[in-house]
Amino acid sequence: HLKRLRGRNIFAMSGGEKQLLAFASVYAMGPELYILDEPTANLDRDTIDRLHDQIVYLKSRGHTILIAEHRLYFLADLIDRAVYLRDGVVERIWSGAEFRRLAETERIALGLRTLTPTQVTLAPSRAAGGRDGLSVEGLCCRYKREPPIFQNLSFSARPGEVLAVTGDNGVGKSTLSRCLCGLMRESAGTIRLNGRILGPKQRQRIAYCVMQDVNHQLFSDSVWGECRLAMEGLSDQRIQEVLDRLNLLAFREKHPMALSGGQKQRLAVATAMLSQKPLLVFDEPTSGLDYARMQEVARCARELADEGRVVLVVTHDREFLQCACDRVLEL
Incomplete structure (x- = not known):
């Protein structure tokens, strides 16, 4: 879904557009393992939804996907395992189901972002x-x-x-x-x-x-x-x-x-x-x-x-x- 970016100067693109292009360039090489570092940092809501669907597609094709991320709501239904790091040490590992069952108080105590989409009422x-x-x-x-x-x-x-x-x-x-x-x-x-x-x-x-x-x-x-x-x-x-x-x-x-x-x-x-x-x-x-x-x-x-x-x-x-x-x- 990047046809609209064809012919554009890369350095004139927004941060989110560059993020999409980086993901597409890796996808084009067809690797077995994908490592995404804060992939939603500059993405709008619709593009995050599209990224979610791309990850679903990659999973269905048998690819391994490792994501380092703070924004979690778009990943909630995708996570098979969640690894929690503190000061460079693995402290907790949950299955996807266990992670989704985290109580709100425990989530906040661990310093984790919300697992559900936020409604804006401003x-x-x-x-x-x-x-x-x-x-x-x-x-x-x-x-x-x-x-x-x-x-x-x-x-x-x-x-x-x-x-x-x-x-x-x-x-x-x-x-x-x-x-x-x-x-x-x-x-x-x-x-x-x-x-x-x-x-x-x-x-x-x-x-x-x-x-x-x-x-x-x-x-x-x-x-x-x-x-x-x-x-x-x-x-x-x-x-x-x-x-x-x-x-x-x-x-x-x-x-x-x-x-x-x-x-x-x-x-x-x-x-x-x-x-x-x-x-x-x-x-x-x-x-x-x-x-x-x-x-x-x-x-x-x-x-x-x-x-x-x-x-x-x-x-x-x-x-x-x-x-x-x-x-x-x-x-």
Whole structure:
């Protein structure tokens, strides 16, 4: 089901589209054993359903499939054995039936995500034009002479609220993030903060974006040094407080590139918290995170909003979306 991607530049694809292409390229080689590492990290709901069906097909053809994953709901009916790791050691092994019978309290105590799909019951985003917070009016973005990624997009986000931005893979969520933060210029439309029109350079000064691929924004040779780069004049106490909050203090001297994917993600969230910028955009901040770490990032987003900042979260993670956000903008 990837015919629509034929002829596309790989480097212009969304994270989810790249994920699908990677899976297809492995499938084309016809291996006996498939190993999938966080395969749903950047996938929308329909694509996750398609991945589920592909795994069903591979199982029916006798292939062996090993999946390292935190999001479990789409796997619940597929699992034949579940292996639980803690600190690099196998602690538990369940049969599929035993795993599905886990009590909710035990699941949460083990730090595991939900085994059932999450229903989202959030209100839609507010209309554009508010004097408080962010107002996006008639926005259009395109790459060079390509057709618009999206056009005539209008919405607003108030301080004190966390706005989720969701939608299918390739619809323009990450493009919107980059535009709001001044990393690309809009083709048309207006972006205001507290009633004041902001150009790209002004948005760069007041906005902070945690990118989908955080490897692009980690520059220092230590976790502590990375935090120092977030803002001038930060006290050691404040850095220590934020790192401790995100369970990163033990890694303060470690090189950011030596961290796991989830740890890198939390380090990028830590730098956003330390930046003191009034507009914060998180692009898929929970990819690679277990239940406890997801809950911690949710609390951080909530606290940043409570401090009076405008917080937008681009996410496919419906479990996170429902527990962290107040409203949702579906592109």
